[in-house]
Amino acid sequence: MSTVLSKQPWIHFAPDLDIEWQQEKDEGKQVDDFREICERIKALPQTAENDRLAAEVWERMKLAPMAKDYPYIEPSDLPSIRAQRPVKTRRFSSNPLSEGDLRRKLTGAWLGRISGCLLGKPVEGFHWAALKKLLTGTGNFPMSRYITAGSFTPELMNELKLNPDGFWADNLKGVEPVDDDTNYTVFTLKLLETCGRSFTSDDVLEGWLNWIPMLATCTAERVAYRNACAGLRAPQTASYKNPYREWIGAQIRGDLYGYINPGNPEKAAELAFRDASISHVKNGIYGEMYVAAMLAAAAVCDDLNAVISAGLQEIPAKSRLRRDIDTLLAWYRQGIGYDETISRIHRQYDESKPHGWCHTDPNAMIVTAALLYGEKKFGRTICLAVQAAFDTDCNGATAGSIIGMLLGETGIPAEWTAPYQRRLQTSIIGYNEIDVAELVEKTLRLCQ
Numbered sequence: 127m128s129t130v131l132s133k134q135p136w137i138h139f140a141p142d143l144d145i146e147w148q149q150e151k152d153e154g155k156q157v158d159d160f161r162e163i164c165e166r167i168k169a170l171p172q173t174a175e176n177d178r179l180a181a182e183v184w185e186r187m188k189l190a191p192m193a194k195d196y197p198y199i200e201p202s203d204l205p206s207i208r209a210q211r212p213v214k215t216r217r218f219s220s221n222p223l224s225e226g227d228l229r230r231k232l233t234g235a236w237l238g239r240i241s242g243c244l245l246g247k248p249v250e251g252f253h254w255a256a257l258k259k260l261l262t263g264t265g266n267f268p269m270s271r272y273i274t275a276g277s278f279t280p281e282l283m284n285e286l287k288l289n290p291d292g293f294w295a296d297n298l299k300g301v302e303p304v305d306d307d308t309n310y311t312v313f314t315l316k317l318l319e320t321c322g323r324s325f326t327s328d329d330v331l332e333g334w335l336n337w338i339p340m341l342a343t344c345t346a347e348r349v350a351y352r353n354a355c356a357g358l359r360a361p362q363t364a365s366y367k368n369p370y371r372e373w374i375g376a377q378i379r380g381d382l383y384g385y386i387n388p389g390n391p392e393k394a395a396e397l398a399f400r401d402a403s404i405s406h407v408k409n410g411i412y413g414e415m416y417v418a419a420m421l422a423a424a425a426v427c428d429d430l431n432a433v434i435s436a437g438l439q440e441i442p443a444k445s446r447l448r449r450d451i452d453t454l455l456a457w458y459r460q461g462i463g464y465d466e467t468i469s470r471i472h473r474q475y476d477e478s479k480p481h482g483w484c485h486t487d488p489n490a491m492i493v494t495a496a497l498l499y500g501e502k503k504f505g506r507t508i509c510l511a512v513q514a515a516f517d518t519d520c521n522g523a524t525a526g527s528i529i530g531m532l533l534g535e536t537g538i539p540a541e542w543t544a545p546y547q548r549r550l551q552t553s554i555i556g557y558n559e560i561d562v563a564e565l566v567e568k569t570l571r572l573c574q
Contacts, residue, residue, distance in 0.1 A: 132172070133172070134341070135348075136344060136345050136348040136349060136370070137348060137349075137352055138172055138177065139177060139180050139181065139184070139367040139369075140167055140168065140170070140172065140176045140177050140179070140180035141168060141172060142168070142369045142370075142480075143164045143165075143167050143168050143180045143183065143184070143369070144161075144164045144165050144168045145369040145370070145480065145481050146164065146184060146187070146367075146369035147160055147161055147164040147187070148369075148481050149369050149371065149372060149481070150187050150188075150190065152372065152446070153200070153408065154192045154193050154196035154198065155187065155190045155191070155192060155193070156190050156191050156192070156193055157187050157190050160183060160186070160187055160190075163183055164183060167179050167180050167183065181367070184367060197444070198444050198445055198446055198449075199442060199444040199445070200408040200409065200412075200442060200444075200445050200446070201408075201442065202361065202364075202403065202407040202408055202411060203361075203403075204396065204399050207399065207411070207412075207415075207441070207442055210442035210443060210444065210445075211439060211440060211441065211442060211443065212438070212439055212443045218389040218390070218391070218423060218426050218427060218436075222388075222389075223388055223389075223425065223426065225570070227534075228388060228425070228570060228573060229566060229570055230534040230535045230536065231388070231425050231531055231534050231535075232385055232531075232566045232569050232570060232573075233534070233535035233562065233563075233566050234530035234531055234532075234533055234534040234535045234536075234537060234538055235381065235384075235385055235421065235424075235527050235528075235530045235531035236311075236527075236530070236562050236565050236566055236569070237526075237530055237535065237538050237542070237543055237548070237562060238504065238508070238525075238526035238527045238528070238529055238530020238531065238538065239307070239308060239311060239381060239523045239524070239526050239527035239530065240302050240308055240523075240526075240543075240546065240550055240562070241508065241522075241526050241530075241538065241542040241543060242508040242511065242512070242519075242521075242522030242523040242524070242525055242526025242527065243302070243305050243307045243308055243519050243522060243523035243526070244272065244293070244295060244298075244302055244522075244545065244546065245272060245273075245508050245509070245512050245518075245519075245522045245526075246508075246511070246512040246517075246518030246519035246520070246521065246522035246523070247293045247303075247305055247307075247518075247519040248273055248292055248293045248294055249273065249512070249518050250517065250518050250519045252515060252518065253477050253478065253515055254472060254477060254514075254515040256286070257513065257515050257518075258513075259286075260273070260282075260286055261273075261513060263278070263279070263282045264277035264278055264282070265277065267513070268509070268513065269509035269510075269512060269513040270505065270506075270509055271505075271509075271541070272294075272295035272296075272541075272542075272545065273294060273295065274294050274295050274296040275290050275291075275292070275294035275296055275297055276294075276296050278290070295545040296545070298545045298546055300545075300546065300547040300549060301546055301547065301549040301550065301551055301559060302546035302549065302550045302551060303551055304342075304551050304552055304553050305519060306342065306343070306344060306347075306378065307378050307519050307520055307523040308523070308550055308552060309338065309342060309552050309553050309554055310378060310379040311379075311381050311382050312550070312552045312554045312557050312560070312565070313333065313334075313337060313338060313379075313552075313554050314379065314381075314382035314383065314401070315382055315565065315568055315569060315572070316333070316337060316554060316556065316557065317329065317330060317333045318382070318386065318572050319568065319572070320333070321333075323386075323397065325397075325400065326400065327359075327360035327361070327400050327401070327403055327404045328359055328360055330360075330400065330401050330404050331350070331354045331359070331360060331363060331404050334347075334350075334351055334354070335351070335354060335355070336555070337554050337555045337556070338351075338553060338554060338555075339553055340352075340355075342553040344375065345370035345373050345375055345484065346364070346368055346370035346371055346373050346375045346376070346405040346406055346410065347375050347405050349363075349366075349367065349368040349370060349405070350363040350364060350368070350404050350405035353366050353367075353368070354404075360403055360404040361403045361404070361407075363404050363405065364403060364404055364405050364406055364407055364410075365407055368405070370484070371405070371406050371407045371408075371410050372406065372407065372408055372409045372410040372485060372486055372487075373406075373410060373481075373484045373485055373486060374413065374484055374485065374486050374489045374517050374520050375405060375406065375410070376398075376401070376402035376405060376406040376410050376411060376413055376414040376486070377410075377413035377414050377416075377417055377486050377489065377490060377520070377524065378520050378523065378524060379398075379401055379402065379414055380394075380398040380401065380402070380413075380414035380415065380417040380418035380421075381417065381418070381421055381524075381527050382569065382572075383395075383397035383398045383401070383418040383421075383422075384398075384417065384418040384419065384420065384421025384422040384424075384425070384531070385421060385425075385531070385569050385572075385573075386569060386572045386573045387418075387422045387573075388422060388425030388426055388573065389422060389423070389425060389426040390422055391418075391419035391420070391422040391423050391436040391437070391439070391440055392419070392440060393422070394418040394419050394421065394422035395415040395416075395418055395419045395440035395441075397418065398414040398415045398417070398418035398419075399411060399414070399415055401414060402414040402415065408445070409445060409446050409447045409485075409486050409487060410486050412441040412442065412445055412447045412448075412486070413447060413486035413487075413489075413490050415437075415440045415441055416437040416438065416440065416441055416447065416451075416490060417437065417490075417493075417524055417527075417528070419436050419437040419439070419440040420433050420434060420436060420437035420528055421527065421528055421531050422436070423436035423437070424528050424529075424531040424532040425531055427532075428502075428532055430497055430498065430502065430532070433497075433528070433532065434451070434455070434494060434497065434498075438451060438452075446487060447486060447487050447490060450474075450487045450488075450490070450491050451490065451491065451494055454467065454471075454491050454494055454495060454498075455494075455498075457470065458495075458498050458499075463499075464495065464499040464510060467495050467499070468492070468495065468514045471488050471491050471492060471495075471514070471516075472515075474488070475487070475488035475516075477515060477516055483516055483517065484516075484517055488516055489516050489517050489520060489521050492511060492514045492516055492521050493511055493521050493524045493525045493528070495510065495514070496508070496510040496511035496514070496521070496525040497525060497528060497529060500525075500529060502529070502532070502533065504526070504529055504530065504533055504537050504538050504539065504542065505539060505542065507525050507526070507529040508522045508525055508526045508529070508542075510525075511524075511525035511526070548561060548562040548563065549561055549562070550562065550565070
């Protein structure tokens, strides 16, 4: 093992001070005068003195005034979030699903998340142009199947600097490998088995410390972990020196809250809030609530527009996430095609910068676009989520989970589950390897 702990990402604050500056600006702070010093500090060697300078600048930016013309209202506490929701809400039938129907739905959701994650995992971090070159070179553009090591020529593999022994579908040994996009879904299952539905945000933090190795976390989650180890509690763990607080991390954690609340998007979003608020603020929180609510709706409704609407109804009407999803819906209703829609997302958010690539909003837009343009076909939906680039495994997993819930187990063709044979590995203590069938039965018990 050659890991150098002093250089581990997402633990030290100074190296990403420029991202903190952008985040403050996104939140409406008047911080233009701080840009140059943030970039200078970022460029310095990592030392205790540099950490001290970064902390000082962070404190000063926190005191910067809000722009008077800032148009968004974006609270981070649940009562205020609920107060800022749209007035009109959609209620779903209270008629419960039969146990058999719910089992099929849950199986579809679990398989959908795992398959979508596997589809995007080998190309996570690829920018759009490089991803298109890879897919074209392997005869898989537009995307329609898993990327396999056997589909590359040696020349293309070398040109793209790829590992032939990587996480390609034909390299698996009948089990899905560890990934944070599936770790957190299993973690939430263990959390609810241990604490029940009345769990608190501090229960989530304690569960992380007990059941997830720190280096299995990323970005905002690793910062929250670090902050918890230093004695902070939620919601301070989300905001203290955390430049990634509106990134995608929470959005990938909300699935199980939707799974166990079929037909009740509001309750799903409430549980998702308790989870998200330990590591995220504002749109970072809303992303998890949006996904959890859509999944709760998809369990009882096969109208994708209604499912998306159910998600939107749980987040503030004047948030940036609501703005972006409304913009996407307008494009779709105007007849704008998928390719142009993705081009517009790329023009709005810069994938070459980590803050654009990993932010909640563009990735939520891509998931929503995949659902809309996927024509209620499982393979098409997850492929559209992945070939758009940005955070490919996150988006493939989330889109796969939602369409998998909507279609149920029978809507997922066998070729999508064959490489991992419905088995999953995780970093969660006590769940190193588990069958999907067992995950489904455990989830079913939590629905009661």
